[in-house]
Amino acid sequence: xxxxxxxxxxxxxxxVRHVARLSKAKARQRSGLFLVEGPQSVRELVTYEPQLVxxxxxxxxxxxQDAQDEGExxxxxxxxxxxxxxxxxMYVHYVSPEVMMQMSQDAQGIVAVADLGRMKSNSxxxxxxxxKRQENEPIRLAAFWEIRDPGNAGTVIRAADAAGCDxxxxxxxxxxxxxxxxxxxxVGSLFHIPLIRMATDTFFTTMKDAAINVTAADVHGVEGxxxxxxxxxxxxxxxxxxxxxxLFGNEARGLSDDILRRCQKIVYIPMYGKAESLNxxxxxxxxLHTLAMSSHVGRI
Amino acid sequence: xxxxxxxxxxxxxxxVRHVARLSKAKARQRSGLFLVEGPQSVRELVTYEPQLVxxxxxxxxxxxQDAQDEGExxxxxxxxxxxxxxxxxMYVHYVSPEVMMQMSQDAQGIVAVADLGRMKSNSxxxxxxxxKRQENEPIRLAAFWEIRDPGNAGTVIRAADAAGCDxxxxxxxxxxxxxxxxxxxxVGSLFHIPLIRMATDTFFTTMKDAAINVTAADVHGVEGxxxxxxxxxxxxxxxxxxxxxxLFGNEARGLSDDILRRCQKIVYIPMYGKAESLNxxxxxxxxLHTLAMSSHVGRI
Numbered sequence: 220x221x222x223x224x225x226x227x228x229x230x231x232x233x234x235v236r237h238v239a240r241l242s243k244a245k246a247r248q249r250s251g252l253f254l255v256e257g258p259q260s261v262r263e264l265v266t267y268e269p270q271l272v273x274x275x276x277x278x279x280x281x282x283x284q285d286a287q288d289e290g291e292x293x294x295x296x297x298x299x300x301x302x303x304x305x306x307x308x309m310y311v312h313y314v315s316p317e318v319m320m321q322m323s324q325d326a327q328g329i330v331a332v333a334d335l336g337r338m339k340s341n342s343x344x345x346x347x348x349x350x351k352r353q354e355n356e357p358i359r360l361a362a363f364w365e366i367r368d369p370g371n372a373g374t375v376i377r378a379a380d381a382a383g384c385d386x387x388x389x390x391x392x393x394x395x396x397x398x399x400x401x402x403x404x405x406v407g408s409l410f411h412i413p414l415i416r417m418a419t420d421t422f423f424t425t426m427k428d429a430a431i432n433v434t435a436a437d438v439h440g441v442e443g444x445x446x447x448x449x450x451x452x453x454x455x456x457x458x459x460x461x462x463x464x465x466l467f468g469n470e471a472r473g474l475s476d477d478i479l480r481r482c483q484k485i486v487y488i489p490m491y492g493k494a495e496s497l498n499x500x501x502x503x504x505x506x507l508h509t510l511a512m513s514s515h516v517g518r519i
Numbered sequence: 520x521x522x523x524x525x526x527x528x529x530x531x532x533x534x535v536r537h538v539a540r541l542s543k544a545k546a547r548q549r550s551g552l553f554l555v556e557g558p559q560s561v562r563e564l565v566t567y568e569p570q571l572v573x574x575x576x577x578x579x580x581x582x583x584q585d586a587q588d589e590g591e592x593x594x595x596x597x598x599x600x601x602x603x604x605x606x607x608x609m610y611v612h613y614v615s616p617e618v619m620m621q622m623s624q625d626a627q628g629i630v631a632v633a634d635l636g637r638m639k640s641n642s643x644x645x646x647x648x649x650x651k652r653q654e655n656e657p658i659r660l661a662a663f664w665e666i667r668d669p670g671n672a673g674t675v676i677r678a679a680d681a682a683g684c685d686x687x688x689x690x691x692x693x694x695x696x697x698x699x700x701x702x703x704x705x706v707g708s709l710f711h712i713p714l715i716r717m718a719t720d721t722f723f724t725t726m727k728d729a730a731i732n733v734t735a736a737d738v739h740g741v742e743g744x745x746x747x748x749x750x751x752x753x754x755x756x757x758x759x760x761x762x763x764x765x766l767f768g769n770e771a772r773g774l775s776d777d778i779l780r781r782c783q784k785i786v787y788i789p790m791y792g793k794a795e796s797l798n799x800x801x802x803x804x805x806x807l808h809t810l811a812m813s814s815h816v817g818r819i
Contacts, residue, residue, distance in 0.1 A: 374798075374801070377794055377797070378797070381790050381791065381792055383790075383792045384792065407794075408792075408794050411792055411794060412793070449812065450812045450815070450816040454816075489812065489815070490681050490683075491683025492680040492682065492683040492684065492708075492712060493563075493567070493712070494681040494707075494708050496681075497677070500801070501674070501801065504797065504804060504805055505804055505808045505809075508788065508805045508809075509805075509808075511791050512750045512809070513750075515750070515789070515791065
């Protein structure tokens, strides 16, 4: 791996400031770069999307400077990442704890700077995915309309990954997925599953053209279309055969009636106790995983 | 409702300091009181556990002092709480925004001080619950071993409530459930469902005596006992007839082998994508809700 010769120990260096600034949306837009923090996220980045990595910054052992050796990471889990074959082609920089702290307070010994432009999936990727798919292998998408909370956004990407969805779609005015809090909350799932952004109208026309039914997650339904319960949906004949996108609403406002009218089905999670509702991330995990389990096992 | 005559506008008053201090464990132990913050939590407290309420503090309209009227809450949702018939017997105090801010930064216009001693459920409550139960109405418990994160603890109590569990059991050295962050994260579910604390040994002997099977949530299983997948468990004959406690492990360490050996079954949530795992709160929600849906609908 092409190590940088220079051990970075000046927390005020330009390069350190440039990395730290990637926590701001403006700096990410201007530079086309984003931050990946912590061993788990960086490991998944290095494993699944190595071509995105511009630079890796590793916190060195406290005695690194004295030892003058090639460099040793401060923690074992980071050392294991450095043994990955993909690392060979990456720029690895050893930095002091002060420099690391300046770059990111959530690094736990390792951060990567990654290329935003090369990661962006778009609707043509989805079209390609639809074309490649076999007839008896339906597509499963998790779509989120105007999701705004970074922690929620990361958690639902992870849930969609765990449920084996083919892609996540952020519909309309959603949170910026390169926000470090989103990246951290996905715990690497951001590099497992394509994330596609679409305007609301584009989403519905794309789904229609690809013959993917849109099922809205909503308790109340809308005039002319009742919401059915998740167990009913799971018991329905077509499930498992048809391609399907499950569309979840905004954390506070849910889905508008206008959006609900454009969906083929509306489904809700039955509540059995006295709780009125579950939050978005929990609802998405229950719904996506229930659908995944039921189509993998026939009936669960 | 017995209003306090005095409008509280001195943020340095003794009473204000006493309320604010309830964010600290020591102050809660000494006083036997705890804080319930925000309209949703207070509404559920007033509705389901009114006997716990010692005092209600409502943030008054900015013009309250000038108007000299009986008192008007600063928000509509708080006003609706004040219309609840249970409010009649409660001590309601109107306070200035400064006083409210001093008492709690998560009040959103309303906090209650509640009686900790009267809330504590214990194992004799569970025994009573077991005795009252009919034969064809099995008991469902959600048990958490050494759960430590307050946000997680609150979220899993809410998930257990939503899944219609009969009680939540905190096993071993768990977080203090009167911690304000736990209370807030339950969004009122703390007042819907009994929460019982038990030492690890007591838990297993209590379950055995009550003929409640313990199913551990664990991916790996233990020598001599493999983990079966959640869909397999849901398809098994006995599910829905037998009483059952699902036991979840600590956020970082899971369940020890020693604990796993004492459980009747071990079950895991299958992962379909590239994600390695889900966090505790998400796993608990998926597992508890899947079991609930399957026993309510026969097979889902």
